[in-house]
Amino acid sequence: AQFNLCAAYFAGLGVSQDHVESAEWMRKAAEQGVAYAQYSYGVMSFKGMGVKLDLSESVKWIRKAAEQGVAAAESDLGDAYLNGNGVPQDDAEAVKWFRKAAEQGYAMAQNNLGAMYDNGRGVPLDDIKAVEWYRKAADQGYASAQFNLGVMYDNGEGVAKNAATAKKWLRKAAEQGHVGAQESLDSYDR
Numbered sequence: 700a701q702f703n704l705c706a707a708y709f710a711g712l713g714v715s716q717d718h719v720e721s722a723e724w725m726r727k728a729a730e731q732g733v734a735y736a737q738y739s740y741g742v743m744s745f746k747g748m749g750v751k752l753d754l755s756e757s758v759k760w761i762r763k764a765a766e767q768g769v770a771a772a773e774s775d776l777g778d779a780y781l782n783g784n785g786v787p788q789d790d791a792e793a794v795k796w797f798r799k800a801a802e803q804g805y806a807m808a809q810n811n812l813g814a815m816y817d818n819g820r821g822v823p824l825d826d827i828k829a830v831e832w833y834r835k836a837a838d839q840g841y842a843s844a845q846f847n848l849g850v851m852y853d854n855g856e857g858v859a860k861n862a863a864t865a866k867k868w869l870r871k872a873a874e875q876g877h878v879g880a881q882e883s884l885d886s887y888d889r
Contacts, residue, residue, distance in 0.1 A: 701728035702736045709749075722749030729760055738764035738772040745784075754785030765796060773800035774808035781811070781820075790821030801832060809836035810844040817847070817856075826857030837868060845872035846880040853883070862887075 701724050707714050708721035722743050728736035741760030744753050758779050764772035777796030780789045794815050800808030813832030816825045830851050836844030849868035852861045866887055872880035 702733055718749030734764045734767040734769050738769050758785035770800040770803040770805035774805050794821035806836040806839040806841035810841055830857035842872045842875040842877040846877050
């Protein structure tokens with residue numbers, strides 16, 4: 700009920716929209732162990748929505764949700780470690796959390812895990828594994844992964860070089876508004 704009341708205040712459904720009131724109810728639900736409330740409160744803390752912007756507080760709540768298996772929280776915790784937001788920067792920890800979310804099928808984390816392999820951050824450089832993770836996310840329609848997969852085919856990294864397949868994936872990303880893919884396709888057409 701607290702979580703639902705938070706959503707009502709956040710969106711202004713049946714009550715006046717009030718992000719501060721929303722955050723108060725979200726915190727109450729989070730304190731009772733509701734995983735999605737913990738994640739949502741962490742995001743609210745990260746964005747300063749109804750509460751003071753506080754990265755360490757944000758990570759505390761996102762971690763609680765991640766430890767309960769919320770894929771979005773696992774992915775965001777990986778991102779926090781990748782960028783040093785509210786925690787010390789740690790590529791190996793980023794990989795750990797991206798992998799947990801990626802194995803649940805969370806496309807953003809699959810793409811991010813692919814990038815970690817692609818760049819050798821927190822794991823040994825491995826273009827084949829990068830392609831595997833990019834493909835999982837690309838097959839779900841995740842534009843950044845489609846772009847990354849297109850680049851891998853264009854450069855022949857982790858897969859045989861194939862301009863037609865590269866263009867296919869770049870086009871899919873471009874159709875979703877991915878600027879890098881649009882620019883890459885323009886260079887093909889010149």
